[in-house]
Amino acid sequence: MSDSNLTIAIVGATGAVGAVALELLADRSYPAERIIAMASSRSAGKKLPYLGTELTVIEATPDAFDGVDVAFISASADVSRALAPEAVKRGALVIDDGSAFRMDPAVPLVVPEVNGADLEWHQGIVSIPNCTTTPLAMSLAALGQVATVTRVTVATYQAVSGTGAAAVRELDEQASDLLAGRPANPREYPHQIAFNVLPQVDDFAADGYTGEEHKMINETRKILHDSDIAISPTCVRVPVPVTHSEAVQVEFERSVSPKEATRLLSEFPGIVVVDEPQASVYPMPSQASGKDEVFVGRIRRDASHPNGLALWIACDNLRKGAALNALQIMDEAVRRNCVKPGR
């Protein structure tokens, strides 16, 4: 099966990730008649501009998946849990953006550059990782080629679009309100996000880590097939519209030089090294937003550990962190001839 004749459903087409998925399909001139835009009943009938024409949004119901080959679901975990099995029942490959199935042992969690081969055993649903996990897993896969990674500490700087389209509007509104001397009105987050930094992404668990931090730990281990790797994340929301950044310290079983790390990262598919600190050149959201690659810089020896490296990552959370990774999974499934499960 080639990807040009696949009928694709985008569930959540009116959302932040869905909009980027449509942008990416338009970049490929994917034919409008092969795309079905779906969302909740609230959006049914809404028109979305696409390649000089319009897609009419329909409500995502089980029967709406009749005839669909690939369903990208970018809505919520509850929506995925309700609709993904229905889509699979009707013969679709579901590529799910949410957290519903990521840790299900029967569901591959895939970053094609790292573990594309896991697609071979899908049974209808493939999950994509959390948007902070993908760039971290790619960087660790690159570095782990020469020395086992034993421990990772990471602090994230996560953009508000990671929460969805409503949070982007809220950041804009709060910034305008505060600059005009009006109070901010938090809705998406427990505190104002404009001109602020929140050391909380998701709810707190009993161990003091948040749900997002647990996702980074568990998903990274699953993608890398390494249940021993020790990971301690601190996930932080920052008032940036798009692109998550991460400050990472990696410990290896042996010393890895910054030069060797730079070579490994540069050669890894989907990673671009941007690292001229003397010229103040390093990855930043303003530069990485709208780009497909994971950008890595500030590569240096960890001053606190002889076998450690420190680095800085920036990655567009809506592209490689979500919609692009999902489309690349479809491409990889086509390439491996495993769009349909149970070959």
Ligand SMILES: NC(=O)c1ccc[n+]([C@@H]2O[C@H](COP(=O)([O-])OP(=O)(O)OC[C@H]3O[C@@H](n4cnc5c(N)ncnc54)[C@H](OP(=O)(O)O)[C@@H]3O)[C@@H](O)[C@H]2O)c1
């Ligand atoms: N944003 C990111 O960086 C990112 C990265 C990786 C993964 N994800 C995951 O992707 C998913 C979507 O995130 P987002 O940022 O795009 O959120 P969003 O901007 O809030 O959009 C949510 C989408 O889901 C749709 N939806 C809500 N209820 C629905 C229902 N009952 N049936 C069908 N569609 C429904 C909404 O449609 P209406 O317009 O009709 O309400 C909207 O299109 C989430 O699971 C998120 O965890 C997001």
